Amino acid sequence: MTFNQIVHQIHSKQSFLCVGLDPDRSLFPLHLQAKPDAIYLFNKEIIDATSPYAIAYKPNTAFYEAEGASGWQQLTQTIRYIRQYHPNILIIADAKRCDIGNTAHRYAKAFYQELNVDAVTLSPYMGMDAIDPFLSYKDKWSIVLAITSNDTASDFALQPLTNGKPLYQAVIQKCVSKGSKEQLMFVVGATRPQLLAEVRAMVPEHFLLVPGVGAQGGGVAEVAKYGMNRDCGLLVNVSRDIIYAGNGLDFAQTAGKKAEEIAQEMGRLLAATQFSI
Amino acid sequence: MTFNQIVHQIHSKQSFLCVGLDPDRSLFPLHLQAKPDAIYLFNKEIIDATSPYAIAYKPNTAFYEAEGASGWQQLTQTIRYIRQYHPNILIIADAKRCDIGNTAHRYAKAFYQELNVDAVTLSPYMGMDAIDPFLSYKDKWSIVLAITSNDTASDFALQPLTNGKPLYQAVIQKCVSKGSKEQLMFVVGATRPQLLAEVRAMVPEHFLLVPGVGAQGGGVAEVAKYGMNRDCGLLVNVSRDIIYAGNGLDFAQTAGKKAEEIAQEMGRLLAATQFSI
Numbered sequence: 145m146t147f148n149q150i151v152h153q154i155h156s157k158q159s160f161l162c163v164g165l166d167p168d169r170s171l172f173p174l175h176l177q178a179k180p181d182a183i184y185l186f187n188k189e190i191i192d193a194t195s196p197y198a199i200a201y202k203p204n205t206a207f208y209e210a211e212g213a214s215g216w217q218q219l220t221q222t223i224r225y226i227r228q229y230h231p232n233i234l235i236i237a238d239a240k241r242c243d244i245g246n247t248a249h250r251y252a253k254a255f256y257q258e259l260n261v262d263a264v265t266l267s268p269y270m271g272m273d274a275i276d277p278f279l280s281y282k283d284k285w286s287i288v289l290a291i292t293s294n295d296t297a298s299d300f301a302l303q304p305l306t307n308g309k310p311l312y313q314a315v316i317q318k319c320v321s322k323g324s325k326e327q328l329m330f331v332v333g334a335t336r337p338q339l340l341a342e343v344r345a346m347v348p349e350h351f352l353l354v355p356g357v358g359a360q361g362g363g364v365a366e367v368a369k370y371g372m373n374r375d376c377g378l379l380v381n382v383s384r385d386i387i388y389a390g391n392g393l394d395f396a397q398t399a400g401k402k403a404e405e406i407a408q409e410m411g412r413l414l415a416a417t418q419f420s421i
Numbered sequence: 422m423t424f425n426q427i428v429h430q431i432h433s434k435q436s437f438l439c440v441g442l443d444p445d446r447s448l449f450p451l452h453l454q455a456k457p458d459a460i461y462l463f464n465k466e467i468i469d470a471t472s473p474y475a476i477a478y479k480p481n482t483a484f485y486e487a488e489g490a491s492g493w494q495q496l497t498q499t500i501r502y503i504r505q506y507h508p509n510i511l512i513i514a515d516a517k518r519c520d521i522g523n524t525a526h527r528y529a530k531a532f533y534q535e536l537n538v539d540a541v542t543l544s545p546y547m548g549m550d551a552i553d554p555f556l557s558y559k560d561k562w563s564i565v566l567a568i569t570s571n572d573t574a575s576d577f578a579l580q581p582l583t584n585g586k587p588l589y590q591a592v593i594q595k596c597v598s599k600g601s602k603e604q605l606m607f608v609v610g611a612t613r614p615q616l617l618a619e620v621r622a623m624v625p626e627h628f629l630l631v632p633g634v635g636a637q638g639g640g641v642a643e644v645a646k647y648g649m650n651r652d653c654g655l656l657v658n659v660s661r662d663i664i665y666a667g668n669g670l671d672f673a674q675t676a677g678k679k680a681e682e683i684a685q686e687m688g689r690l691l692a693a694t695q696f697s698i
Contacts, residue, residue: 204524207527209493209527209531211535212493212536213497242544243517245571247443251487254483255486259489267519268576269569269578270566270571271573289547294521294548294551300547300548300591301547308583
């Protein structure tokens with residue numbers, strides 16, 4: 145999915161919502177919990193209900209791996225389902241993979257070819273060797289961790305290097321020297337909105353994937369204030385607040401309503417900036 | 422597997438070899454290549470042939486994920502096979518996972534419970550939130566990336582922070598404040614042996630997992646010189662040089678011979694230090 149296709153979707157849906165598909169069987173509605181393919185069944189309903197408002201879906205691999213090979217199979221089925229019935233929606237594997245050379249190429253194959261997602265999140269600790277193999281897929285997206293939404297992002301990512309600038313800025317700088325706005329995004333947590341502005345100043349044109357809205361405490365309006373650019377340039381992720389909004393037979397309908405609410409706020413924020421294509 | 426059990430194995434096998442199980446179907450012997458469960462069949466033979474010399478097996482998840490759900494299934498089978506027939510050998514999932522809170526707990530469940538490995542490698546970019554959930558399993562191992570064997574480890578991990586000390590030292594310092602030598606190891610690449618000495622000075626008692634010997638250029642003797650302590654304290658990983666030593670019908674026997682050669686050198690190095698338990 146290209147940059148322009150993403151911007152077009154944002155325009156037509158008046159939303160920049162990414163729905164996190166983090167399936168936790170223990171939080172599913174009772175009628176699904178015991179089914180062997182509960183994850184897939186849950187995801188299908190959530191996807192159909194939220195698709196009018198979603199620009200992207202972001203399955204987090206941890207939640208699938210926790211169910212072993214069956215979990216990986218249901219991740220595969222989920223991605224196929226989105227591809228088949230909602231082909232305009234970006235699919236991000238939130239995998240935060242981190243490995244080099246030969247191994248990074250294998251991960252790229254696993255995600256871009258086998259699973260056939262559009263984008264994968266990457267952890268930069270090992271340097272550009274861990275990013276370059278993904279950037280070599282020009283028609284896919286690499287989404288590199290810059291500032292995450294958790295408290296201990298301050299342990300390392302926010303630590304200043306000897307030039308006085310924090311590690312995350314070195315990460316961004318290295319990455320933008322290799323990847324254009326057509327293939328590279330950054331993760332910037334919603335919980336530190338002022339830092340969003342600093343990242344936006346460094347990468348005025350790249351998309352930012354913003355977790356940490358909702359359950360983790362960040363607000364959409366603040367994210368838009370500090371991070372939006374003329375292409376919108378934001379994908380704001382919400383997971384639990386949407387997918388576990390209800391847990392009855394009508395859980396998907398409730399999730400859809402919650403997604404709609406959030407998208408309405410996003411639409412107002414987009415309107416206020418006179419975003420157009 | 423406890424610290425003392427690992428040291429005991431090193432003593433009885435006179436080896437500190439970790440065999441990397443990075444199965445690449447295109448490098449398999451012809452008679453295996455087309456079989457649907459080729460990875461599992463390949464691993465089984467490699468494991469049986471190398472088990473007299475191996476203290477640990479280290480499957481790298483990328484190589485399994487590249488084959489989708491079937492790859493994950495064969496990873497599961499491989500781990501079960503080691504557990505059943507070689508229960509004294511440590512199993513390390515080289516997964517370099519990196520996520521926080523709820524999600525990190527899911528990864529810990531995926532690896533420690535579902536897959537039932539002893540250890541998992543972790544990338545520290547997101548801070549201690551990404552490590553603590555693994556350390557909460559007191560009978561399992563967390564192996565945190567410090568200095569990796571690739572060139573671009575210098576991009577970030579070797580960069581000095583404002584106190585003049587490189588990032589990897591901050592990582593080690595934070596981690597040892599949370600994890601004892603009974604549950605925490607560090608990855609330190611063999612390609613920078615002098616830095617091994619610096620890490621050893623910081624963590625005199627922790628085990629170090631050392632990749633980068635063989636195909637990547639590091640030597641076992643140098644690693645021992647700079648990294649060995651009175652418990653040995655090293656697990657030196659060799660992957661391709663062993664598992665692809667041959668590619669005929671006798672590939673496993675050839676792999677076994679290569680592992681034996683490496684273990685013999687390790688035995689001499691251990692003897693030279695009068696390592697005993």
